[in-house]
Amino acid sequence: MSPDRIVLGDSIRYYLENKQVTEAQYRAVHPLPASCGGAPGGTPTTGWPILSDALAVHPEQIEEAKKDAAMRGIDVDFVPEDGRAVLRDRDHRRRMLRAYGFHDRDGGYGDG
Numbered sequence: 001m002s003p004d005r006i007v008l009g010d011s012i013r014y015y016l017e018n019k020q021v022t023e024a025q026y027r028a029v030h031p032l033p034a035s036c037g038g039a040p041g042g043t044p045t046t047g048w049p050i051l052s053d054a055l056a057v058h059p060e061q062i063e064e065a066k067k068d069a070a071m072r073g074i075d076v077d078f079v080p081e082d083g084r085a086v087l088r089d090r091d092h093r094r095r096m097l098r099a100y101g102f103h104d105r106d107g108g109y110g111d112g
């Protein structure tokens with residue numbers, strides 16, 4: 001197991017070199033990516049934006065994918081480092097899934 005990690009449970013615990021530290025100390029070593037406003041995976045209160053692995057593209061294909069999405073009527077951003085699609089809200093996610101013929105079998109009512 002890596003000595004630096006985040007453990008989720010009843011609370012969120014941060015570890016550096018197997019020693020529990022504060023979130024600020026952890027983020028000083030492992031900052032959040034600047035893309036997505038520094039909140040990948042959404043905020044704890046809203047969950048949005050989310051980063052989609054299923055709708056990801058190779059980083060070299062981001063511009064091509066943005067043009068393709070625009071032709072389908074959708075404005076979408078991708079994380080430059082790994083090509084994951086940034087889905088801003090439920091409606092944006094639903095439109096992306098429909099535009100590309102995807103279906104979320106774990107989704108709720110209206111999720112696409």
